[in-house]
Amino acid sequence: MIVAEQKSLEEIRRMIAPYPRVLILGCGTCMTVCNAGGESEVSFLHNSLRLAEVRSGDGIHTFTEHTVKRQCDPEFLETLSEKTIDVDVILSLGCGIGVQAIAEYLGDIPVLPGVNTSFMGMTKESGVWDERCAACGECRLEDTGGICPITRCTKGILNGPCAGSKNGKCEANKDVDCAWILIYKRLERLQQLDKMRRYYSPRNFRAIPRPRRILSKVEIATGESDG
Amino acid sequence: MNLTNTSHPGIHQEDASDHSLIPPCQNACPLHMDIREYVSLVSQGRIMEALQVIRMGNPFPSICAYVCTHPCEESCRRAQVDKPIAIRSLKRFAVEFGGDRMIRTEAETKYSDKVAIVGSGPAGLACAYYVKKIGYPVTILEAHSDLGGMLRVGIPQYRLPREVLDTEIQRLTHMGVEIRTNTRVVSLDLLFELGYKAIFITIGAHQSLRLGIEGEESPGVIDGATFLREVNLGIKPSLGRRVMVAGGGNVAIDAARTAVRLGVKHVSIFYRRTRSEMPADPQELEQALEEGVKIKYLSTPVRIDRENDRLKMTCVRMELGEPDESGRRRPVPIKGSEFTKEFDSLIVAIGQAPQTPSDFGVRIGRGSTIQVDPSTLTTNRTGVFAGGDAVTGPATVTEALAAGRLAASRIDDYLQHRYPLPVKETNEKLSGELLPKTIEMIRKIERSEPLSLVGETRVKDFETVEQVYGWEAAINEARRCLRCGVGVEILFQDKCATCLTCLRVCPYHVPRLDNTGNINIPADQCQACGICVAECPAKAIVLRKPFDRRQVSEELTHTIKLATESKNKPPIIGFCCQYGLFGTGTLSRLWRGAKAGVTIVPVLCVAKVEANHLLSAFETGAEGVFIAGCGEQCARENTTYWVKQRVEKVRKVLRSIGIEPERLQVFTLGTAVADPTEELDRFIEQISALRLSSVIKEEAIS
Numbered sequence: 001m002i003v004a005e006q007k008s009l010e011e012i013r014r015m016i017a018p019y020p021r022v023l024i025l026g027c028g029t030c031m032t033v034c035n036a037g038g039e040s041e042v043s044f045l046h047n048s049l050r051l052a053e054v055r056s057g058d059g060i061h062t063f064t065e066h067t068v069k070r071q072c073d074p075e076f077l078e079t080l081s082e083k084t085i086d087v088d089v090i091l092s093l094g095c096g097i098g099v100q101a102i103a104e105y106l107g108d109i110p111v112l113p114g115v116n117t118s119f120m121g122m123t124k125e126s127g128v129w130d131e132r133c134a135a136c137g138e139c140r141l142e143d144t145g146g147i148c149p150i151t152r153c154t155k156g157i158l159n160g161p162c163a164g165s166k167n168g169k170c171e172a173n174k175d176v177d178c179a180w181i182l183i184y185k186r187l188e189r190l191q192q193l194d195k196m197r198r199y200y201s202p203r204n205f206r207a208i209p210r211p212r213r214i215l216s217k218v219e220i221a222t223g224e225s226d227g
Numbered sequence: 228m229n230l231t232n233t234s235h236p237g238i239h240q241e242d243a244s245d246h247s248l249i250p251p252c253q254n255a256c257p258l259h260m261d262i263r264e265y266v267s268l269v270s271q272g273r274i275m276e277a278l279q280v281i282r283m284g285n286p287f288p289s290i291c292a293y294v295c296t297h298p299c300e301e302s303c304r305r306a307q308v309d310k311p312i313a314i315r316s317l318k319r320f321a322v323e324f325g326g327d328r329m330i331r332t333e334a335e336t337k338y339s340d341k342v343a344i345v346g347s348g349p350a351g352l353a354c355a356y357y358v359k360k361i362g363y364p365v366t367i368l369e370a371h372s373d374l375g376g377m378l379r380v381g382i383p384q385y386r387l388p389r390e391v392l393d394t395e396i397q398r399l400t401h402m403g404v405e406i407r408t409n410t411r412v413v414s415l416d417l418l419f420e421l422g423y424k425a426i427f428i429t430i431g432a433h434q435s436l437r438l439g440i441e442g443e444e445s446p447g448v449i450d451g452a453t454f455l456r457e458v459n460l461g462i463k464p465s466l467g468r469r470v471m472v473a474g475g476g477n478v479a480i481d482a483a484r485t486a487v488r489l490g491v492k493h494v495s496i497f498y499r500r501t502r503s504e505m506p507a508d509p510q511e512l513e514q515a516l517e518e519g520v521k522i523k524y525l526s527t528p529v530r531i532d533r534e535n536d537r538l539k540m541t542c543v544r545m546e547l548g549e550p551d552e553s554g555r556r557r558p559v560p561i562k563g564s565e566f567t568k569e570f571d572s573l574i575v576a577i578g579q580a581p582q583t584p585s586d587f588g589v590r591i592g593r594g595s596t597i598q599v600d601p602s603t604l605t606t607n608r609t610g611v612f613a614g615g616d617a618v619t620g621p622a623t624v625t626e627a628l629a630a631g632r633l634a635a636s637r638i639d640d641y642l643q644h645r646y647p648l649p650v651k652e653t654n655e656k657l658s659g660e661l662l663p664k665t666i667e668m669i670r671k672i673e674r675s676e677p678l679s680l681v682g683e684t685r686v687k688d689f690e691t692v693e694q695v696y697g698w699e700a701a702i703n704e705a706r707r708c709l710r711c712g713v714g715v716e717i718l719f720q721d722k723c724a725t726c727l728t729c730l731r732v733c734p735y736h737v738p739r740l741d742n743t744g745n746i747n748i749p750a751d752q753c754q755a756c757g758i759c760v761a762e763c764p765a766k767a768i769v770l771r772k773p774f775d776r777r778q779v780s781e782e783l784t785h786t787i788k789l790a791t792e793s794k795n796k797p798p799i800i801g802f803c804c805q806y807g808l809f810g811t812g813t814l815s816r817l818w819r820g821a822k823a824g825v826t827i828v829p830v831l832c833v834a835k836v837e838a839n840h841l842l843s844a845f846e847t848g849a850e851g852v853f854i855a856g857c858g859e860q861c862a863r864e865n866t867t868y869w870v871k872q873r874v875e876k877v878r879k880v881l882r883s884i885g886i887e888p889e890r891l892q893v894f895t896l897g898t899a900v901a902d903p904t905e906e907l908d909r910f911i912e913q914i915s916a917l918r919l920s921s922v923i924k925e926e927a928i929s
Contacts, residue, residue, distance in 0.1 A: 008883060009880055009883040009884065010883055028722060028724055028765060029724060032724040032726055032764045032765045033724050033725075033726035033764070035728075035764050038724065038726075038764035038765050038766075039722065039764070039765050039766040040763060040764045040765065040766050041764060043766070043839055044838055044839055044842070044876075047839050047842040047843060047846070048842060048880045048884075050842075050846060051842050051845055051846045051880070051884065052880075052883075052884040054846055054848075055884050055885065055886060056884070056885075069721075123727070125731065126728060126731035126732055126762075127872075
């Protein structure tokens with residue numbers, strides 16, 4: 001799941017300052033799950049902004065709110081056109097993808113990001129999320145006992161642990177487990193320690209030019225699919 | 228004010244329908260009383276409203292408050308955690324503190340068809356009450372000199388004070404019910420000739436069953452019903468020093484305890500089965516034992532010989548054999564186990580049956596009961612209805628009241644030539660046991676019984692044994708209610724992102740992930756604490772009752788509206804729990820008394836106050852906002868924890884827009900910190916100081 005954090009109220013207020021009529025747009029999928037931009041957060045932000053307006057006394061803004069199931073699919077955005085008739089800007093609480101999807105879908109209205117899209121991760125406990133995947137496009141979890149050194153090692157090294165590993169913790173942050181110690185222990189449990197003896201060559205960043213695209217269908221010549 | 232959900236207009240219009248389930252207590256009640264509701268009102272100290280709810284389903288709540296056998300408590304699910312809610316005692320509290328005595332019922336006569344009620348027991352009185360309320364002229368015909376039937380001649384005074392019964396009967400008289408005592412009805416035809424259009428027969432079951440043994444006719448042998456009737460009508464039968472009571476029902480216990488109160492030194496109940504088969508109310512049995520009554524199980528008299536003015540009883544020991552048709556194991560005499568004992572008198576209380584005059588011309592069925600259609604209470608004769616013990620055989624007061632109420636509406640149907648409409652239950656019934664993991668998390672709170680007179684004192688007279696609760700005890704007892712069936716539901720399944728927040732925040736481990744990957748919140752486990760409603764990031768979860776859903780928002784809007792009207796903005800808004808001590812107990816004076824500048828938004832548990840409510844309070848111009856909850860004394864788990872989480876979230880917003888975060892505070896009871904009253908006083912001072920400084924600042928700027 002994509003994990004994000006809502007931007008500070010100050011930053012949001014600075015962004016919306018030039019636009020009097022703001023639609024706060026939530027996303028019902030990842031942003032709901034990570035408590036950054038679901039319907040509840042949309043409404044909380046709405047109330048916070050209004051309170052800020054009242055307190056600062058410069059109340060030029062009017063706010064509306066709406067939440068779609070998923071901002072990153074244009075079909076879910078079809079309801080938006082009627083919501084945006086009297087709107088000067090959309091403050092999207094979707095992830096970076098959502099913001100771009102809306103910008104692409106509604107060409108004439110500016111879209112502002114209300115959250116900082118942070119990482120791909122998982123819930124540790126209610127209200128706590130941890131990063132787990134860097135989307136490197138070259139997954140090596142097979143060799144590392146299901147523990148990703150690219151995200152979980154501070155340095156992202158492929159052949160660890162480094163000399164900074166101390167008592168199973170990382171030298172950069174003593175609260176963070178050393179990913180390579182975790183990998184070692186897991187491989188030991190799986191009786192695959194031989195995997196630790198291999199050398200992994202550096203990743204070839206040139207091999208994955210951006211933007212990436214995944215095609216899970218084949219091109220079929222016109223006419224062929226009709227029959 | 229934007230407190231409602233506007234994000235999905237048209238699609239998710241707030242559903243105003245009530246999805247609550249019928250709790251087991253209500254389901255078990257013959258009168259189908261809204262017990263959960265009135266217990267909840269008592270727990271908020273709203274006694275008058277509680278009484279109103281009680282009166283809606285019960286014509287004579289004060290009577291039930293004393294004598295109801297409370298099947299509701301038997302089915303109360305709190306028993307799975309510790310002990311059931313003391314529902315009857317709470318009802319008595321509501322009846323007495325809510326001023327039931329003062330309530331006058333008015334009824335006007337709308338129709339001319341006269342209705343006769345034969346018998347004035349609970350069924351007859353209830354029927355008279357409702358028939359009169361609907362608008363028919365009613366006459367009650369009673370064979371005895373006083374009204375009340377078994378309430379008067381069967382139930383001993385220590386269980387039902389006669390003033391209570393008299394008050395209810397006065398109420399009927401006030402409504403305009405015609406009463407004819409000392410009038411034994413021998414023929415229904417005569418009544419029809421006198422112009423009555425419908426007759427309700429409710430003559431009770433006063434005929435005692437006999438043991439059918441040798442010597443039963445001897446002097447010194449009296450049947451239970453007659454004995455109780457004589458005592459209740461002021462005759463003092465002389466019983467001697469040693470009395471045996473045969474039987475194991477409530478009448479046997481009543482007879483034994485009455486005998487004790489008449490000064491009999493040795494009272495022994497002989498019952499042919501064991502305690503677990505005994506039909507008597509366990510509490511009554513307990514009280515009888517406290518009063519010195521002895522009970523001999525698995526014994527029954529088989530022969531009575533009268534020698535030297537005493538009864539020589541030959542008894543036999545029993546053992547339990549195969550279950551009989553009642554489902555209880557049949558007692559079988561043990562051969563050669565005969566023994567003899569001497570008593571001065573014997574009270575036979577092994578059951579009663581109705582005795583319907585054959586001239587009534589109604590069909591009699593099993594056990595001499597009148598045969599009726601159970602859903603319409605009609606007999607084989609047109610215009611003749613029957614109910615109460617005369618139909619069911621000896622049963623409870625509440626069942627009789629229910630029969631009377633049903634008869635009234637059926638008589639109305641009959642007189643209006645209407646086809647009786649089936650009673651439709653719109654809401655589902657709650658069923659299912661609490662799961663062990665839910666039970667484990669529910670706070671165990673001792674059931675508090677109202678005080679009772681001590682055994683030695685109470686046997687001296689017929690004073691009511693059970694006393695009424697005090698204010699605080701009643702409220703604390705009512706707070707134990709688990710509020711079965713009013714919990715939460717995922718109303719908008721399509722909004723649910725299956726984020727599992729509910730599953731993680733629920734203190735009772737109620738939400739479940741099913742094997743299709745959907746979240747379920749089983750209604751039979753939910754404790755209605757409301758934490759998940761406030762925490763759901765998709766706003767997909769709601770409380771099952773529309774009133775509960777809107778309560779905080781509506782109270783807040785109301786408060787704000789009042790403030791706007793008075794053009795006097797409330798400097799401090801406090802969200803204050805209405806349950807328990809904050810709302811109604813020792814600390815209620817905090818809010819009732821005029822504390823300058825503090826406006827209270829009453830909430831039903833602070834866990835239901837959302838971060839948005841706090842922001843809205845500030846938006847109205849409040850200088851300070853606080854939440855006051857029960858803390859460790861809360862009947863639910865983790866409520867303070869979640870309140871504090873929300874408060875921190877709001878404080879962050881306040882800080883970022885230049886409002887001092889100290890303007891938002893949480894006060895809880897039961898923490899080690901000093902008296903919350905003092906804390907609150909300090910908070911108010913602090914707010915005034917902040918206000919002053921901001922005024923000075925503004926002045927300085929201008």
